[in-house]
Amino acid sequence: MQAIEVSHLIKKFGPLTALNDITFSVGEGETFGFLGPNGAGKTTTIRILTGISRPTSGTAIIFGNDIEHDTIAARQTMGIVSENSNVYDDLTAWQNMIFSAELYHVGRKEREKKTNELLMTFGLHERRNDKVHGFSKGMKRRLTLAMGLVNSPRLLFLDEPTSGLDVQSNLIIRDVVTELVSEGVTVFLTTHNIEEANVMCDRVAIINKGNIAAIDAPESLKKTIQSVQSIELSFNHSSIDQLEELRRLPMVNDAHKAGDKFKLYTEDPSEVIDAVMAYAHTHNLKVISITTLGPSLEDVFIRLTGLRRTGGAAHAID
Amino acid sequence: MPSIDHKGWTKRLSRELSAAWAIARKDMRIYYLKPNIIVSGILFPLFMFLAFAIGKNAPAGTLIPGLISITLLFSASSIEPVSIPIERRVKTFDRLLSAPISLHSLVAGESLSGFLYSLGIACLPLAVGVIIFSTPIVHVPVLVIAMILTSFCFATLGTLFAAYPTENVGEVMSMLNTVRLPLIFISGVFIPISTMPQIGQKIALISPLTYGNDMIEFAYTGKSLFSPLLDIVVLVIFIMIFQIAANHLYKKFNE
Incomplete structure (x- = not known):
């Protein structure tokens, strides 16, 4: 029953x-x-x-x-x-x-x-x-x-x-x-x-x-939006100016900064990792941590409800 | 099988009654001593009474039946118009609405607390009459029945008004007072119905307080406008109307 x-x-x-x-x-x-x-x-x-x-x-x-x-x-x-x-x-x-x-x-x-x-x-x-x-x-x-x-x-x-x-x-x-x-x-x-x-x-x-x-x-829902993968990384020195530069890297769809970490959304994580390492080298930065993440349930939620991200938070689209 | 049905209904009824009693006990614990209940249920009828009684050339003891009537009216109808909007605001009312009990039990349980409060408060003028003014009571059983029915009738009226879907106590009280205040003038409490103009006498017939006060007068003086039996029947009809209307409104406003 x-x-x-x-x-x-x-x-x-x-x-x-x-x-x-x-x-x-x-x-x-x-x-x-x-x-x-x-x-x-x-x-x-x-x-x-x-x-x-x-x-x-x-x-x-x-x-x-x-x-x-x-x-x-x-x-x-x-x-x-x-x-x-x-x-x-x-x-x-x-x-x-x-x-x-x-x-x-x-x-x-x-x-x-x-x-x-x-x-x-x-x-x-x-x-x-x-x-x-x-x-x-x-x-x-x-x-x-x-x-x-x-x-x-x-x-x-x-x-x-x-x-x-x-x-x-x-x-x-x-x-x-x-x-x-x-x-x-x-x-x-x-x-x-x-x-x-x-x-x-x-x-x-x-x-x-x-x-x-x-x-x-939850896992099945995440699979439906595999295109929304992300890379979370932090540098030894981070500033808000870096966010715009990271957003302009090839294959990066969107980027956010939360605390000392940047989160880059992409469909091709391996290419973005290469681009990030090159960016770090060019700007004399040291990559402290870097993690590849699959889509979260929050990503699914945002995709399906038509919300949009602003900074770390999600907001409704009127 | 009829015997099983009967057993099932008995169990159901017993559950409903105990849930109604639990709601009444909860209200007693929480609301009986709230300042706005004391003002509305005790002080308000007392001052209303004094405003009309002082200066009247009648022995104080003869005013006791009227004081009992308006005490029953105001105290019985004061609990739910305070408690239910407050419980809507703090969302505890949802707890009652989602419990496995019928709306009838919810309404009856809410009214029960006003009923018991009112009976307790009305014993004060009764005691004052007996102890201080030695006011004789001619028909004690009639007085008991009158107090019970009048009290339950106005407690149900209070529950009915509290069905209005607001979280603001003042809103319910304002609406209720537009009904309660005229009742004391048209029901023979201060002005005998027989001395009122024709139109007033007709309006008096639609006031439940007319019948409650009539019975109380009969219990004290042996004289009344209607027979006590008629008063009982009419009060029971008013209780049923208020209960059914309250039930309907709680259902409607929660959709």
Whole structure:
């Protein structure tokens, strides 16, 4: 049985089409990444899959239950970790957990046991009786994830799980998600952190302007744009003036500078390496490091969503 | 098989009720002592009452039924118009909307906290009447039923207004007050309905406070405009209308 089956989903808000006939499925036990720029339709999709919004047309089936008609049965199988750490600041960590368990009909003994376990796992047990308003951003995020797991879900919706977090919270969350995946939990992940999706996901879908632009395993997606290979290098002395000169080297399509490193995009890495060595020799520079890189998932994302790079960042093309 | 269906429905109902109770308990813990709830639910009806009662040539004890009525109106309808916009803003309301419970349970759970808050607050004027003014209560069971129904009716009204999709408490409160404030003038709380002009008497019929106040008056004086049974039936109809309308609006505004 598929964990999620989305078929011809359309969502319109007046004249605006937020989702334009999207179809995809997520297998049980799969970690599925859902990527897209802001306003692409990610949140609308999640709101429909969790039964908060209704589609204009099309269906979404969660473990065999139609989310529109068997809403409660479908929701019972899910855990939802929203992008905002939507915890109750005026309740303690323990009260937040118990409230979440009560909403998901977890029995009294089980909810106390599960709450204890999860608070320990997420390093919050010692603070269980403290009100959440005194918690750091990372602690609130960990509590949000713990609340999403209190009903032992078969399907976990993770919306930007590690965005802007401290290293400790980041590591705890990633470890827990890895363990959940090994236990067979299906994960539906939306993230702006493309590297996170690359590392964690079995497959990713890239959504843009309400359409699914691509859907495949990260490595397969990268193969589709082999022309976007790159060379990352650094010299013993680097300056911004060198960027323009490197960009003018033969076979270099584009170049960026990030910190002390230059990244040159090309279809022919070996020829560019020769050109770079000649450039270094001519300008009396020493090459400190040089690495050939295949296309990243970010490159695929940028190619498919029509974004463009400015410096290190990607920006939408209007 | 009917027996399995029955068992399934019993389990479902029990789950829905316990989820509604969990929502109510959460609201009690978080919102009962919030300053804007205290102002809107306790101080506002008290000062409204004093503004009209002071200078009236009536024994203070006879004003207790009116004070109970407006306390029920304001306190019951004050929790959700504050809590729900706040929860929309901090996104905790999404937690409730995505939980495996029906919208009816969500609406009932939200109303339950306003209902219990209001009953607790309305016990204050009741106690003042009994202890300080020795105001006699002729029909205690009628008073209990009147307080329960009136309180739940206005708690559901508060939940209905809170369905308006805003994150701004003031917006909901402004809309609610345009309904709540006229109600106290047309429902026989300060001016007996029988002394009102014809048009006022007709308008009074569409106010739920008319029936709640009528029952409370009956409980204290043994006299009323309508029979208590009619008051009960009309209040139950108002509760059902508010509950169904709230359910519809929460569904509509979340699409």
